[in-house]
Amino acid sequence: MLVIGESINSSRKSVRTAVEERDAEFIQNLAKKQVDGGAGMLDINVGTRVSNEPEDMEWLVNIVQEVVDLPLCIDSPNPVALERGLKLHKNGRPLVNSTTAEESRLKSVLPIVKEYKCMVVGLTMTEAGIPHSAEDRCKAAGKIIEAATKEGIAIEDIYIDPLVMPVSTDVKCGLLVIETLKSVKSSFPGIKTVMGLSNISFGLPNRKLINRTFLPMVIGYLDSAIMDAGDIKIMATLKACATILGEDDYCMEYITAYREGRLDV
Amino acid sequence: MLVIGESINSSRKSVRTAVEERDAEFIQNLAKKQVDGGAGMLDINVGTRVSNEPEDMEWLVNIVQEVVDLPLCIDSPNPVALERGLKLHKNGRPLVNSTTAEESRLKSVLPIVKEYKCMVVGLTMTEAGIPHSAEDRCKAAGKIIEAATKEGIAIEDIYIDPLVMPVSTDVKCGLLVIETLKSVKSSFPGIKTVMGLSNISFGLPNRKLINRTFLPMVIGYLDSAIMDAGDIKIMATLKACATILGEDDYCMEYITAYREGRLDV
Numbered sequence: 001m002l003v004i005g006e007s008i009n010s011s012r013k014s015v016r017t018a019v020e021e022r023d024a025e026f027i028q029n030l031a032k033k034q035v036d037g038g039a040g041m042l043d044i045n046v047g048t049r050v051s052n053e054p055e056d057m058e059w060l061v062n063i064v065q066e067v068v069d070l071p072l073c074i075d076s077p078n079p080v081a082l083e084r085g086l087k088l089h090k091n092g093r094p095l096v097n098s099t100t101a102e103e104s105r106l107k108s109v110l111p112i113v114k115e116y117k118c119m120v121v122g123l124t125m126t127e128a129g130i131p132h133s134a135e136d137r138c139k140a141a142g143k144i145i146e147a148a149t150k151e152g153i154a155i156e157d158i159y160i161d162p163l164v165m166p167v168s169t170d171v172k173c174g175l176l177v178i179e180t181l182k183s184v185k186s187s188f189p190g191i192k193t194v195m196g197l198s199n200i201s202f203g204l205p206n207r208k209l210i211n212r213t214f215l216p217m218v219i220g221y222l223d224s225a226i227m228d229a230g231d232i233k234i235m236a237t238l239k240a241c242a243t244i245l246g247e248d249d250y251c252m253e254y255i256t257a258y259r260e261g262r263l264d265v
Numbered sequence: 266m267l268v269i270g271e272s273i274n275s276s277r278k279s280v281r282t283a284v285e286e287r288d289a290e291f292i293q294n295l296a297k298k299q300v301d302g303g304a305g306m307l308d309i310n311v312g313t314r315v316s317n318e319p320e321d322m323e324w325l326v327n328i329v330q331e332v333v334d335l336p337l338c339i340d341s342p343n344p345v346a347l348e349r350g351l352k353l354h355k356n357g358r359p360l361v362n363s364t365t366a367e368e369s370r371l372k373s374v375l376p377i378v379k380e381y382k383c384m385v386v387g388l389t390m391t392e393a394g395i396p397h398s399a400e401d402r403c404k405a406a407g408k409i410i411e412a413a414t415k416e417g418i419a420i421e422d423i424y425i426d427p428l429v430m431p432v433s434t435d436v437k438c439g440l441l442v443i444e445t446l447k448s449v450k451s452s453f454p455g456i457k458t459v460m461g462l463s464n465i466s467f468g469l470p471n472r473k474l475i476n477r478t479f480l481p482m483v484i485g486y487l488d489s490a491i492m493d494a495g496d497i498k499i500m501a502t503l504k505a506c507a508t509i510l511g512e513d514d515y516c517m518e519y520i521t522a523y524r525e526g527r528l529d530v
Contacts, residue, residue, distance in 0.1 A: 167509055168516050174509035178485070200509065204516055205523040213505035216481040220443070240478035244432055244439035244465065251433050251469055258470040 001238065002041060002224035004073050004095070005034025006198065008060065009045040019046055019056050024063040030230075031064045037229035038238075041095065042068060044085065045075035053081040061088045073097050073121075073226070079108040086116045097121040097226075098161065099148075101140040110151045119157040120148060121194055124180060130163055134179035137162060141184050145191065159194040159224060160184050167210070168203035174214065181221035192223040212237045219245070236264040266503065267306060267489035269338050269360070270299025271463065273325065274310040284311055284321050289328040295495075296329045302494035303503075306360060307333060309350065310340035318346040326353045338362050338386075338491070344373040351381040362386040362491075363426065364413075366405040375416045384422040385413060386459055389445060395428055399444035402427055406449050410456065424459040424489060425449050432475070433468035439479065446486035457488040477502045484510070501529040 007030045010016040018026040034042055042064060046056040053076060061072060071092035074085035082096055098121035099109040113120040122144035124130070124137035131137045141160045148158050162180035165173040177200075181193055195218070201210035212234040215225065219241050229235060236257070243254040257263050272295045275281040283291040299307055307329060311321040318341060326337060326349075336357035339350035347361055363386035364374040378385040387409035389395070389402035396402045406425045413423050427445035430438040442465075446458055460483070466475035477499040480490065484506050494500060501522070508519040522528050 167511070171508075171511040171514060171516070173511075175511050204508075204519065206528050209501060209529055210505050210509065210519075213481050213502050214509050216478050217484070217506070217509060219482070236474060237478050240475050241482070243436075243469075244475065244479050244482060246432070246436040246438075246440050249436060251436070254469065254475075263471050264474055 001219060001222060001242075003039045003229050003235075003238070004194070004224055004226045005031070005037070005039035005042045005229045006196070006226045007031075007034055007228060007230060008042060008064065009075075010048045010056070011045070016048060019049060019060065022059065024066075027060065027063055028067045031068045033230040035068055035070060035229075037232070038235050039070065039229035041071050041073050041224075043073040043075050043097065043226050045097075046081070047076055047078075050078075053078050054084045057081045057085040058088060061085045065090050071095070077105075079112060082109065083112055083116075086112065086118065089116075089118075093118055095119045095121060095159065098123050099144060100124075101126045101143040101147075103127070106144065106147045110148055110153065113148070113153055113157075114151050119159060120153065121159045121161050122148070123161045124163055124184075130165075132176075134176055134183050137176075137180040138183040138187055141180075141188065141191075145188055155188070155190040156192065159192045160188075161194050161196070164195050164197065164199040166202035166204075167200055174200060174217075178218060178221075181218055185221050193221060194224045194226065195222065197225045197227040208233060216241050232262065233264045236262065239263065266484060266487060266507075267459075268304045268494050268500075268503070269459070269489055269491045270296070270302070270304035270307045270494045271461070271491045272296075272299055272493060272495060273307060273329065274340075275313045275321070276310070281313060284314060284325070287324065289331075292325065292328055293332045296333045298495040300333055300335060300494075302497070303500050304335065304494035306336050306338050306489075308338040308340050308362065308491050310362075311346070312341055312343075315343075318343050319349045322346045322350045323353060326350045330355050336360070342370075344377060347374065348377055348381075351377065351383065354381075358383055360384045360386060360424065363388050364409060365389075366391045366408040366412075368392070371409065371412045375413055375418065378413070378418055378422075379416050384424060385418065386424045386426050387413070388426045389428055389449075395430075397441075399441055399448050402441075402445040403448040403452055406445075406453065406456075410453055420453070420455040421457065424457045425453075426459050426461070429460050429462065429464040431467035431469075432465055439465060439482075443483060443486075446483055450486050458486060459489045459491065460487065462490045462492040473498060481506050497527065498529045501527065504528065 073095040075097040100123045124140040162177045201207035338360040340362040365388045389405040427442045466472035
């Protein structure tokens with residue numbers, strides 16, 4: 001599973017301050033910590049600084065690429081910020097995060113995805129908002145997939161996000177995500193999936209426990225997750241998942257991780 | 266989910282010694298620890314002391330019931346030991362563990378289940394051994410279910426065990442169990458499932474990490490598990506599972522457990 005490091009997000013106060021003060025070292029340390037933890041891609045999100053988003057995105061992409069050679073997930077609802085980030089992107093294929101099933105978003109984002117030959121995240125929401133059923137979220141996914149493939153984007157390059165909401169605000173949120181993932185995976189062969197894992201635990205104590213419990217519940221339907229690769233316990237859980245799912249010949253990766261002290265000891 | 270405390274099993278050296286020496290206090294402390302941790306039933310297994318099994322079972326059932334008022338899972342392949350345990354059973358309905366799909370086992374165990382009005386575990390194996398595919402394990406389950414319901418046992422009283430083997434001996438074991446559970450649940454509406462969770466991690470370091478990662482992967486298809494209720498981390502994982510699955514209104518059980526220090530802190 002592709003781990004997309006989640007730490008560089010201006011909804012975190014320390015990141016917002018670092019972006020405002022152009023504190024490159026702070027951001028670069030966050031980026032390096034995600035890489036050291038095992039991230040395969042880094043999410044870059046400055047959505048809370050709306051007025052400066054394109055400039056902030058440029059700055060972040062540049063300074064992160066000074067210290068990290070992973071591809072980036074350029075995370076913004078703003079096509080201008082997306083394009084400014086993509087123009088500077090250097091390492092591998094970037095992931096554009098995101099479009100929705102809204103006509104206006106599809107029309108503005110998909111041509112950019114096509115032009116920069118990148119991959120794209122499709123959020124399962126429409127002009128009417130976020131659907132309340134797995135069936136309707138799956139329909140929204142279908143609309144995105146139809147529009148993207150029509151644009152010439154390969155189905156393997158589309159990552160559907162079932163939209164994880166906090167279980168503290170609605171106890172049905174977790175089940176809804178699981179049902180949506182199952183439904184999307186069975187309805188659209190070849191499609192990939194992604195989600196912002198830690199949204200599930202917002203508002204609860206010991207959020208990391210909820211996050212690392214949610215991961216094994218959905219991993220069978222998940223190709224990637226935006227998550228904290230700096231959290232040694234969830235990364236240990238991920239290693240255990242791979243071993244249980246038969247992806248670790250002779251359990252050697254698990255045993256090696258144990259010897260290196262990388263499992264939750 | 267019903268947690269069946271696993272600690273009273275003579276395959277553990279300390280338990281075997283305690284049984285041999287009739288050390289009631291040692292066994293009773295194990296039993297109390299499982300109850301304190303949140304077990305809803307206790308497994309009693311003295312299968313490694315074959316020659317003394319019926320007497321050992323009687324002794325164990327008696328001394329455990331002196332300190333615990335939960336129902337017991339009488340765990341033995343030996344019908345004599347099963348019946349001796351059941352005769353003494355006092356609290357609620359016992360679970361007989363187990364029959365297989367073998368004719369001889371079905372014939373000897375099902376009448377006992379019927380007579381004592383208990384529930385029964387059905388291991389998905391046949392005269393030919395343990396099947397190598399989920400499809401064949403599901404067929405073995407079908408044979409058990411057919412024979413048991415013919416005997417007048419309600420489907421809700423049958424717990425199918427997909428037979429968890431160590432992933433260290435065959436990397437496909439985990440996936441096979443997941444597929445078997447899915448298949449059994451979809452093929453036989455109303456059927457219950459159970460498994461010996463910690464078998465998955467035999468032979469690996471940090472077994473508890475594997476066990477508590479496996480639980481959320483299968484919980485959607487699991488009605489009960491034989492597991493260590495004395496392991497605070499796996500019990501915290503179980504609490505988090507219930508919260509994510511929408512079984513915890515307003516997340517109050519999770520928040521209460523956190524306040525009481527019962528979550529993995």
